[in-house]
Amino acid sequence: MENKMKLHWENVYNEKNENEVSWYQKVPNISLDIIKSLDLNLNSKIIDIGAGESRLVDNLLDLGFNNIDVLDISKKSIEKAQKRLGLKSDKINWIVSDINDFKPDEKYDLWHDRAAFHFLKDPVQINNYVVLANSSLNNNGKIVLGTFSSNGPLKCSGLEVSRYNQKSVSNVFSKCFTLLNYQHSNHPTPFDTTQEFLFSVLSKK
Numbered sequence: 518m519e520n521k522m523k524l525h526w527e528n529v530y531n532e533k534n535e536n537e538v539s540w541y542q543k544v545p546n547i548s549l550d551i552i553k554s555l556d557l558n559l560n561s562k563i564i565d566i567g568a569g570e571s572r573l574v575d576n577l578l579d580l581g582f583n584n585i586d587v588l589d590i591s592k593k594s595i596e597k598a599q600k601r602l603g604l605k606s607d608k609i610n611w612i613v614s615d616i617n618d619f620k621p622d623e624k625y626d627l628w629h630d631r632a633a634f635h636f637l638k639d640p641v642q643i644n645n646y647v648v649l650a651n652s653s654l655n656n657n658g659k660i661v662l663g664t665f666s667s668n669g670p671l672k673c674s675g676l677e678v679s680r681y682n683q684k685s686v687s688n689v690f691s692k693c694f695t696l697l698n699y700q701h702s703n704h705p706t707p708f709d710t711t712q713e714f715l716f717s718v719l720s721k722k
């Protein structure tokens with residue numbers, strides 16, 4: 518199962534250009550606006566989970582953040598992001614790992630995940646993710662989570678996803694996190710369609 522998923526994502530990043538996938542954003546504005554609104558400093562330790570080729574990391578570097586980890590199951594996606602960043606890629610700690618197997622060596626202040634968590638369908642894996650995020654965050658640590666909303670598509674990259682609303686996000690994370698706020702956003706895909714996302718900010722209890 519795990520290998521099947523890795524293969525799926527390696528194929529995606531081998532076969533498609535950055536702007537040929539539905540989740541492409543030239544600038545991840547919602548994530549950036551939320552991150553800027555949080556009480557972080559430039560040394561805050563940030564991880565982008567399932568980052569793929571996202572340009573969030575470029576923007577975080579431009580803002581001056583200097584303690585950034587980028588994780589993805591796909592080695593190819595990481596290689597493409599590294600190539601795009603050129604010399605700046607040396608400033609990033611790159612991690613190729615399935616989130617289900619991730620064992621961080623240090624703690625984070627911010628855990629960002631746009632459209633990776635929503636691929637988890639198994640309640641055990643979902644619970645493990647919540648426990649992992651909790652144990653990986655410092656006191657006061659936050660999650661910025663972008664998932665498809667309950668009005669969003671049933672699938673992403675051909676794979677079924679879990680869709681969330683304010684109540685279900687709050688419930689799923691309630692053991693360890695408080696939902697601080699949330700917003701909906703319509704993501705325009707490169708294929709002239711829109712996808713409704715729910716962005717949630719969760720604070721470690």
Ligand SMILES: C[S@@+](CC[C@H](N)C(=O)[O-])C[C@H]1O[C@@H](n2cnc3c(N)ncnc32)[C@H](O)[C@@H]1O
Binds near residue numbers: 540542591616630633
């Ligand atoms: C829909 S893309 C979103 C990419 C990026 N977050 C963005 O907003 O542009 C989902 C990403 O999650 C990664 N991913 C999927 N399942 C994963 C897992 N179990 N562990 C780590 N990464 C995973 C995929 O390789 C892919 O890059």
